[in-house]
Amino acid sequence: MSSPIYVAIDTPELEKAQALAGQVRHHVGGLKLGLEFFCANGHHGVHEMMKFGLPIFLDLKLHDIPNTVAKAIQSLHVLEPAILTVHAAGGRAMLENAKAAAGAHTKVVAVTVLTSLDDGDLLDTGVGGRAEDQVARLADLARSAGLDGIVCSGAEVALVRQAWPEGFFVVPGVRPAGGAMGDQKRAVTPREALDRGASILVVGRPISLAENPDTAAREIEATL
Numbered sequence: 001m002s003s004p005i006y007v008a009i010d011t012p013e014l015e016k017a018q019a020l021a022g023q024v025r026h027h028v029g030g031l032k033l034g035l036e037f038f039c040a041n042g043h044h045g046v047h048e049m050m051k052f053g054l055p056i057f058l059d060l061k062l063h064d065i066p067n068t069v070a071k072a073i074q075s076l077h078v079l080e081p082a083i084l085t086v087h088a089a090g091g092r093a094m095l096e097n098a099k100a101a102a103g104a105h106t107k108v109v110a111v112t113v114l115t116s117l118d119d120g121d122l123l124d125t126g127v128g129g130r131a132e133d134q135v136a137r138l139a140d141l142a143r144s145a146g147l148d149g150i151v152c153s154g155a156e157v158a159l160v161r162q163a164w165p166e167g168f169f170v171v172p173g174v175r176p177a178g179g180a181m182g183d184q185k186r187a188v189t190p191r192e193a194l195d196r197g198a199s200i201l202v203v204g205r206p207i208s209l210a211e212n213p214d215t216a217a218r219e220i221e222a223t224l
């Protein structure tokens with residue numbers, strides 16, 4: 001079985017991205033390319049990363065009016081990403097259009113509450129209550145709009161998995177025990193996230209900033 005770890009390749013430099021993917025390719029299940037990478041390297045960069053033969057998770061977190069998001073997703077068809085992200089806060093029509101616009105082989109998943117936010121940050125955006133309540137609300141919306149799953153933290157994944165057993169749950173912001181949190185605020189360990197129902201884990205800096213990324217990926221894999 002392939003590893004549930006998708007390594008976040010967060011760099012604008014194609015050569016660095018290729019070097020990291022080359023180092024960890026045997027200990028991860030896929031490559032996650034985000035805004036940093038895509039803004040700098042576009043379709044060409046994605047095509048280059050596809051050469052590693054691993055599934056590509058294109059994390060563009062699209063959030064705009066339904067027509068714009070649908071057209072953007074149609075423009076990504078040729079890349080056939082395995083997974084694509086949109087923001088659940090874009091609303092039902094945007095989510096429905098996103099799913100309808102995606103290719104048959106692309107899972108469209110909705111980001112609920114970013115793992116870098118806590119209850120206080122949410123309140124600053126006008127959302128009262130606990131992060132887990134907002135995640136549950138947006139997970140319901142994503143499911144009823146026909147999406148494949150959501151992105152949430154390991155703190156909420158058990159709750160939402162219970163309500164959506166067949167959903168695809170992406171959990172980023174995981175940290176090995178004692179690992180540096182950086183800007184993440186709702187982190188759990190990779191093992192906890194899987195035990196609680198994550199389908200895949202997104203791991204960035206604990207691998208990419210390690211002295212030896214391959215060893216770091218291998219060590220995380222060994223805890224799963």
Ligand SMILES: O=C(O)c1cc(=O)[nH]c(=O)n1[C@@H]1O[C@H](COP(=O)(O)O)[C@@H](O)[C@H]1O
Nearest residue numbers: 008059113114115151172173202203204205
């Ligand atoms: O959609 C994501 O992947 C995502 C959603 C979220 O709520 N939090 C989050 O950290 N991410 C991404 O997951 C990765 C986490 O990176 P590290 O914190 O370095 O492990 C980054 O590429 C983020 O863009």
